[in-house]
Amino acid sequence: MNKLLKYFLLLLTACFLVYCQANKPKESKQAVAVAENKVLPSEKIDFTTSPVISPQQSIQMMQVEDGFEVKLVAAEPLISAPVALSFDGKGRIWVVEMNGYMPDTVGTGEDIPSGKIVILEDSNNDGMADNRKVFLDSLVLPRAMCLIEDGILVAEPPRLWYYPINNDQPGKKVLVDDKYTEGGNVEHQPNGLYRAMDNWIYNAKSTKRYRKRGNTWEIDRTHFRGQWGISQDNYGRLYYNTNSENLLGDYFTPGLGATNTNQRSVAGYVKKIVADNKVYPARPTPGVNRGYMKGVLNDSLQLVDFTAACGPLVYRGELFGPAYASNVFVAEPSANLIKRNILAEQGYVVNGNQAYRNKEFLRSLDERFRPVNLHNAPDGALYIVDMYRGIIQHKTYLTTYLKKEIGLRQLTQPLTSGRIYKVVPKGKKAKLSRLPEDATGLVKLLAHENGWIRDYAQQKLIDGRLTEAIPALRQALQEKNKPLLVMHALWTLEGLGALTTEEVRGLLQEKVWPMRMQALSVLPSVLTKTSYTQYLPVLTQMLEQKDTLAAPYVAFLAHYIQPFDPSAADQLLAKATKTYPNNSYVADAVISNLEGRESVFLSQITASVPDTSVAIYKQLQRVTAYIENKQASRNPEILKKQFPKGVAMFTTICQTCHGQDGNGVASLGPPLNQSEWVTGDKEKLISIVLYGLTGPVEVKGHLYKAPEINGDMPGIGYNKDLSDEDVAQLLSFIRKSWRNDAAPVKAEEVVKTREKLKGRQKAFTVEELNKI
The missing domain is CATH 2.120.10.30 (TolB, C-terminal domain)
Known part of the structure; x- marks a missing residue:
């Protein structure tokens, strides 16, 4: 009986295994x-x-x-x-x-x-x-x-x-x-x-x-x-x-x-x-x-x-x-x-x-x-x-x-x-190991071939406030045949608050551009009421000698001289403008100093720069036009009370690409402010927001396409968490914001468009929208 039972159990097990194998999910x-x-x-x-x-x-x-x-x-x-x-x-x-x-x-x-x-x-x-x-x-x-x-x-x-x-x-x-x-x-x-x-x-x-x-x-x-x-x-x-x-x-x-919030982009x-x-x-x-x-x-x-x-x-x-x-x-x-x-x-x-x-x-x-x-x-x-x-x-x-x-x-x-x-x-070992934490060892690492290690050494010296490293760092500044060591030593001294005027002035006059570049970049940290006068002659000389690489930096730096000596800062800006009127990088660097003074500066430069077709005029006019638009914009606090859900949605979904001011963001999205797509036909706007738009698209006479903007705007109609009322509030908010003044959108209008486009799976093109 026991033998028969064992035989039966073995047979049952075998049958079960065969069944499992036959019904096993197929692997790819x-x-x-x-x-x-x-x-x-x-x-x-x-x-x-x-x-x-x-x-x-x-x-x-x-x-x-x-x-x-x-x-x-x-x-x-x-x-x-x-x-x-x-x-x-x-x-x-x-x-x-x-x-x-x-x-x-x-x-x-x-x-x-x-x-x-x-x-x-x-x-x-x-x-x-x-x-x-x-x-x-x-x-x-x-x-x-x-x-x-x-x-x-x-x-x-x-x-x-x-x-x-x-x-x-x-x-x-x-x-x-x-x-x-x-x-x-x-x-x-x-x-x-x-x-x-x-x-x-x-x-x-x-x-x-x-x-x-x-x-x-x-x-x-x-x-x-x-x-x-x-x-x-x-x-x-x-x-x-x-x-x-x-x-x-x-x-x-x-x-x-x-530094100029009226400047939407800065060349460079x-x-x-x-x-x-x-x-x-x-x-x-x-x-x-x-x-x-x-x-x-x-x-x-x-x-x-x-x-x-x-x-x-x-x-x-x-x-x-x-x-x-x-x-x-x-x-x-x-x-x-x-x-x-x-x-x-x-x-x-x-x-x-x-x-x-x-x-x-x-x-x-x-x-x-x-x-x-x-x-x-x-x-x-x-x-x-x-x-x-x-x-x-x-x-x-x-x-x-x-x-x-x-x-x-x-x-x-x-x-x-x-x-x-x-x-x-292949064939090379890459092994993580413990790095030194003492001042001497860290200063040596500032010359390491690996940029991560140089960064680590600089940060560790600063974080630990290892002032005992200062003499070695000053010595490192003298090793001009090792530019990367000099740069990291410079910024380490800056982080320790130990840079001297003489050290920075010396690097400003180096022939190797990257070292001059770092010296110019560190100036905002070391300019003081007493030291700025020692840097002014060097900066002026850079413009007079037509150091084109340094010119935008000099113009940027006028902003940091201005609190100590407004007249000297303006003289730098005037000299940069006169020397490089058609250099877009210098022009925007100059404009970065002029918040609230753009129109005045525009009128002041006519004598020294008579050609109004050059970069400085074009870029200043762009900024002044933006200021006029901003001043004419509607009160955002009133709109927040009218369309609270719309404001919240705009901040969460749209602001990143189109800007808080509605004037678009470079490389991301075109303007919504005074856009005919926003203030025009409601059904077109609802269609775009629900299902997206693939570019290029023309706004106010300018054709926006990649790479000036992201070529595709995604729709939000696929998100079931957003109600028709939410979408209506969002569209009403943007149709009333900034310099827009179009009729609000109603929830039933969103419902109607959704129903009409039911089953749509792709973004619109401009050609499709124009047929609506």
């Missing part, structure tokens, strides 16, 4: 291949599925530049949804985890405090993190951090906090800025917290910069830059981008020229550095928000141009070799790739080109590979923050088309993945 070809550690040719991969695969398998699906390899640094469960990282002097990695981002296609639970700041450590020195320590938890969508002094800045919208660090534990937090983010949604809010060479902390998507002096935090106005991610070159100039643009940046150092800032926006994915990429539109995807269903460009990084490590020095890498998570750009400099103009055609520095066949940030590191490698998420488009702009794509390949889950990789040359 690529899932089988990577499980066996094989790399399939792309033509044999089933791109109708996007399985979750291990980090090692994901690396197998990456195509990287010859001579390089990708290595895993950290992965789930050690980290989850990483969006940014930073290194400390111990070689540990601090990571921002944005766990709450888009849990599903409607953003359910985004406001749950699930974000964290964690510390990762490689305890056995094998190159991979193996220890996780939670420094902060219960954060709502944290987006950036910056280690400074004995603490850390953490951006948790809408606030910016500073936490002292005590034995890897947070102390009592200090509020730095209660309006770090003002409006905008999670895609369109400040981020970065990048500590630049000039000792200020800069952000993308922001006009603010920050600096800690003792126990006081200073907040200063700067130029509005980029969208997600920010980086600097070896001279401290900033680089950034928008989601549809490869690379933007500044020709001049960052702290100058943002927010410049297109690389105009080519083509991308070359390794796989079909139908899962992009506007994939339904003609020209977004090619015949192979691959993205044609950037749509989610982010995390630009000026590579400043020594590990890659001279050919890669100051190359700029840009992440594109929608196309699962990282682009390489090569820059060239002529005078103060920086331009660049893509390094390759029809290929990328790194691209992946894994749709879930989402590089959202790139970082330099103390080991010289290029670090990649891979959020490893299916959904990266925020709900505010998520089209019905993309929702369908997400569903087809089941991209909503999981939400607990995330990876950090590093790219290294």
